[in-house]
Amino acid sequence: MSYSRRSTINCENNPNVDCTIEASLSILGGKWKLKIYKVLRAGHPLRFKDIKDRLDPISDKTLTAQLREMEEDSLIIREVFPVVPPKVEYQLTDLGKSLEEIFLALEKWGKTYINQR
Amino acid sequence: MSYSRRSTINCENNPNVDCTIEASLSILGGKWKLKIYKVLRAGHPLRFKDIKDRLDPISDKTLTAQLREMEEDSLIIREVFPVVPPKVEYQLTDLGKSLEEIFLALEKWGKTYINQR
DNA sequence: TTAGTTACTTACCTTATGGTAAGTTATTGT
DNA sequence: ACAATAACTTACCATAAGGTAAGTAACTAA
Structure with missing residues (x-):
């Protein structure tokens, strides 16, 4: 898939009726975003390495x-602690937390789908 | 993005905790699936060309x-009418219709997101 | 006779996504 | 002295998604 990531999403001037869906997909699309959300939604801040360890093998770069x-x-919010070795913590913003509904819908549908086939 | 499309999704044998999300993404991921859903969810069957005309420019191949x-x-279900020129109609199955919740969640979040920035 | 129609297929190409492997930093533990 | 550590960055490469342009079938209308 390739979702074009746009810095500005302007639905007023956009004749495209799919704009809200497009906005969501441009931000959540891709292999990792919702998985990262899943890891972070537990609530407490997590370090880079913690997130990495909780995901399928994912490269540092990605x-x-x-x-x-x-x-x-x-x-998400990124907080850097000036220590050595480095410590950087990530946590969801309120906007990030508002992904819960999408997450639950996808999870529920995934279960349904798996059961129906 | 690349979602690996798997013919069988087996969560029992899959140690990966993200399996339901992964199942959903492997089926709904990509630039077009949810947009096609949006076009078809009106209810009545649509021909290939009708779908095409209702989407952003999309190639026949895609x-x-x-x-x-x-x-x-x-x-979806594909129904071929043996006429010339060809007529092929597409409509959602019950499983397809069950995407509504995901669709609404994405649409709602898209609106929220657009308003918050 | 020729153009138009629909739903494709095919060959080719571009772009995007993501992986691998290595290097960087400054400090601590052995 | 040297390895280990965390969170990166960089250069390079592989794959996949999707686009372009052309061609095909079989019939109808002009």
């Missing part, structure tokens, strides 16, 4: 990129 | 591929 995008999109 | 995958995944 995880970094995904976290940066989520930060840009205001889904 | 639309064909997406529809075939959705058919394989039991989300």
Whole structure:
């Protein structure tokens, strides 16, 4: 899939009727975003390594990129502690937490689907 | 994104805790699936060309591929009428209709997101 | 006779996504 | 002195998703 990531999503000027869906997909699409959400939704802040360990094998590069995008999109907050070795914690913002409904719907549908086949 | 499309999704034998999410994403992921859902959810069967006309510019090749995958995944039914020029109609199955909750959650979140930025 | 129609298929190409492997930093533990 | 650590970055490569453009079938209307 390729969802074009746009810095501005403007539905007023956008003749495209799929704009809200498009907005969601452009932000949540991809292999990792919702999995990262799942890891972070437990609530307490997690370090880079903690997130990495809780996911399927994911490369540092990819995880970094995904976290940066989520930060840009205001889904998570990144807090850097100036220590050695580095310590960086990530947690969901309120906007990030508002993904719960989508998450639950996908999880529920996934179960339904798996049972029906 | 690349979601690996698997013919069998087996959560029992899968140690991966993200399996239901993964199942949903492997079936709904990509640029077009949910947009096609949106077009078809009106209810009445639509022809290939009708679907195409209601989407952002999409190539025949891509639309064909997406529809075939959705058919394989039991989300839609494809009905061929033996006439010339060809007539093929597509409509949602019950399983396809069960995507409504995901669709609404995405649409709602998209609106929220657009308003918050 | 020729153009138009629909639902495709095919060959080819571009772009995006994500992986691998290595290097970087500054400090602590052995 | 040297390895280990966490959170990166960089260069390079592989795969996949999706686009473009052309071709096909069989019939109808002009």
